Structure formats: structure tokens, C-alpha cells
Amino acid sequence: MSEETQKSAYRVLARKYRPSNFDDLIGHEAMVRTLSNALDSGRLAHAFVLTGTRGIGKTTTARIIARGLNCIGEDGNGGPTVHPCGVCDNCKAIAEDRHQDVLEMDAASRTGVDDIRELIDGVRYLPINARYKIYIIDEVHMLSKNAFNALLKTLEEPPEHVKFIFATTEIRKIPITVLSRCQRFDLKRVDADTLKDYFSKIAEKENASVDEDALALIARAAEGSVRDGLSLLDQAIAHGDGTVTAEQARDMLGLADRTRMLDLLEFIFAGNVAEALGILRNQYDRGADPVVIIQDLLELTHWLTTIKVTPDSASTAALGSSDIERAGAMAGKLNMPVLARAWQMLLKGLEEVRQAPMAIAAAEMVLIRLAFASDLPSPEDLAKKIESSNSSEHSISGGTISTPSGGTSARAGTNGVSAALAVSNPTPHQKAEANNAPRRICQSYLIARLKISQPNNQISL
Numbered sequence: 001m002s003e004e005t006q007k008s009a010y011r012v013l014a015r016k017y018r019p020s021n022f023d024d025l026i027g028h029e030a031m032v033r034t035l036s037n038a039l040d041s042g043r044l045a046h047a048f049v050l051t052g053t054r055g056i057g058k059t060t061t062a063r064i065i066a067r068g069l070n071c072i073g074e075d076g077n078g079g080p081t082v083h084p085c086g087v088c089d090n091c092k093a094i095a096e097d098r099h100q101d102v103l104e105m106d107a108a109s110r111t112g113v114d115d116i117r118e119l120i121d122g123v124r125y126l127p128i129n130a131r132y133k134i135y136i137i138d139e140v141h142m143l144s145k146n147a148f149n150a151l152l153k154t155l156e157e158p159p160e161h162v163k164f165i166f167a168t169t170e171i172r173k174i175p176i177t178v179l180s181r182c183q184r185f186d187l188k189r190v191d192a193d194t195l196k197d198y199f200s201k202i203a204e205k206e207n208a209s210v211d212e213d214a215l216a217l218i219a220r221a222a223e224g225s226v227r228d229g230l231s232l233l234d235q236a237i238a239h240g241d242g243t244v245t246a247e248q249a250r251d252m253l254g255l256a257d258r259t260r261m262l263d264l265l266e267f268i269f270a271g272n273v274a275e276a277l278g279i280l281r282n283q284y285d286r287g288a289d290p291v292v293i294i295q296d297l298l299e300l301t302h303w304l305t306t307i308k309v310t311p312d313s314a315s316t317a318a319l320g321s322s323d324i325e326r327a328g329a330m331a332g333k334l335n336m337p338v339l340a341r342a343w344q345m346l347l348k349g350l351e352e353v354r355q356a357p358m359a360i361a362a363a364e365m366v367l368i369r370l371a372f373a374s375d376l377p378s379p380e381d382l383a384k385k386i387e388s389s390n391s392s393e394h395s396i397s398g399g400t401i402s403t404p405s406g407g408t409s410a411r412a413g414t415n416g417v418s419a420a421l422a423v424s425n426p427t428p429h430q431k432a433e434a435n436n437a438p439r440r441i442c443q444s445y446l447i448a449r450l451k452i453s454q455p456n457n458q459i460s461l
């Protein structure tokens, strides 16, 4: 084949590697097992409903099921199978969308009762040259109420030679009367690790050299969809002219550098606003979307929080091993209230960045707020600080925390607030410290709060 014809025959990866049998279909093992059991035991449903988000492979799966049901094997004597041969007339015709007994309809554009009537009018006739007459209805939830009713009549008493395969992104919009007559398969998103392995194999077949990190980025951006991921891989290979580095993939995806995001988070938690804003600007100038940056920070914060609770989860994130180590150390130093607060602030910030007329300005404001908030000690730290300062100064004990009834300080309990306010009854020593009064009231209040919320926590004053 000359170079010219090779070029003109180019097919996008998503089409070229569209699975034609269940073995090629990745991430849907449970469904294949159920289907295979049903075939083996001869308990095949009359109707199937495939559900899952867009790009997950519903119509592809529907076609593979259709092939499996109608495959006659290489020798022409085979029965329904989960391993369609791919060479018999039925398999070939279905793959090429030209089988007379496999009828596809997109309910998104044909929602009316007449459309359904027209489609199922032929239900009573036997298939022309296949085992089953198969109706594939995509986006079936778009059908009108009357259309569903018309369909239901056939579903209630389907002829032996008819099978329905429905695909939908919104299973809850399908009437329960219809659903109850279908075998349901939930197509799950494919996890990033599986996608990465798969894309790596495709890249190899395409003779493209794609960095491991670049593959991980593409797998993550695909959000569980093989098709979306393949389109991105296609784009990346074209973009990089055969070799794809992590940096190229990041540029293409409008992503920020994950390692730099970790730096950014570290500066924020250290309260270093100038450095944090510097990184933000730098990433923005390189094409990273402020919304994506805040999303990344959210994801990292969530990840740091989970590795604090379950250290084993560290390896699941799309980061290099050195970053994982660093993040582990970071999570060890940060305490839970700080992480929880950061999560909340970022979540709120994300909304602001999305709505702001200048997303980058809004993102800067979010980071500034976060960095300043990171300076605030958590209630526990505050209590510890006060505790240590008390043991050296002896100024709060007695005077401030003692209750009006003369109870001892350890019994501050619910009287904490009023007890704290008792500081306005000045002793000579307290007069000298008058400037500190508001601070002390605040401290005492916090201790009281802490004592109420954590009665078992021994805080001696």
C-alpha cells in the first residue's frame, strides 16, 4: 500500500478499535458472565436494557449482543454464543450495519407512537435470514408515553423470534412496566488504570510512543469512557506527531501539572500566598483552565484526606511515586480539620470561579482566602497553645475560668461563657493585662466549647 492510500484509508482510533466481540470489550466482565450463563442455560430474556453514561459503549455492546444472538459460527451450525465468530454472514452484516433482521432506531429523534408502530409492525413476520429479529432502540427513555404503551403490548407477549435491546443514559425515565420485562445491564465506567493499560496497547499497535504519564493523563481525562479516551489519544498522537510526552498531553488537555499542583497546595497550607499565586499564574499562562486547577486542588485535598484515613489508597492517584511519597508526608503534617476546611473552601471557590467573569481573578481570590485560613489554628491546637502558655503564665487559672458560684476551674462546663466573661471583674494582675482581655475571653470561650464538645478530653488549667 502506498503512503497516499494509507493516509486516505485512515480511520479514527475510536472506530478502528471499536470492539466487535465481548473479548475486546473492556471493563464489562460481569455483564458478559451473566449473558454467557443465560445462553448456556437457555434462559435468555426477550428484552435487554443497557444503561450507563454517554460514551460508555452501550450501542457497541448492543451490536455485539445482536451478533452473539445471530451468529451461526464458521461452519454455519453454531448456536447463540457470547463468542460471535466474526466471519459468518450474520456477524459480518451486523458489523457493517446492513443486516435485514437487526433494526436500529434512535428514540431521540423518533419519539412518537407512530414511529414505534412503524418499527414494530414487522414483529409478527419471521426473520429473513437470521435466528432472531433484533430491535435495537437507542436512548429509549426519550419515547413518549404512548410510544411506550405501544411497545409494552409487544413486550408483554413477544413472539419467539424477536429480541429487543434498549440503550439509555437515563434508566429512571423508563416506565417500570417496561423495565420489569427487561434484563438489565449496568455498564460501569472503566477505571483509569484499566484504560491506561488499554491505551498503552493501542499506542503500541499504532507505532506511537506515548509516555506512561501521558497515558495516565489521557486515561484520567477520559472519565471512564473508552471512546472518549481513544479520541483524545488520537488527538495526542496527531498533536505530537507520533511521540507524546506528558507535557504535550497536558497542554492538549488544558491540564495543570500535577506535581506543580502539589507544590501549590503545599504553599497554600504553609500560608505562602506569593509563591502560590506565582504557580497559579504560571500554570494559567501555560494554558491550564482556572476551573480545572481548582478542581485539581479539590481532588488532591480529597486524596490527602483519604490517605490520612487509609494510607493504602495512596497508590490509586495518577501521580508519580515521588509525588505519592511527598503527599504522604504532607498528609501526615496536616490535621483533619484543616483539610476539611480546605475542601469546603475549595468547593465553594469552584462555584465562584465557574461563575466569575474573570475566572483567573476568582481563582486567585480563592487561593488567597485559603492561604490566610491555613494560618488559623484548629481548635485543638489552640487549646494546646493556651494550655502551654497557661502553665508558664498562670494568668488564666482561677480568675478567668472560675464560675460565679465559686466552683473550681475544672468544672467550667456550660458556664464557660459566663465564666469567661467574669474577667471584667478585674484583679490588679488582670488590670495590668487589660490589653489581652479580648484575646483571653476568646481563648476561654474556645476552651469551654471544647470541654462541652469533648467532655472526656482532659484539659487541666
Ligand SMILES: [Zn+2]
Residues within 6 Å of the ligand: 070, 071, 072, 073, 074, 084, 085, 086, 087, 088, 089, 090, 091, 092
Ligand atoms: Zn458469526
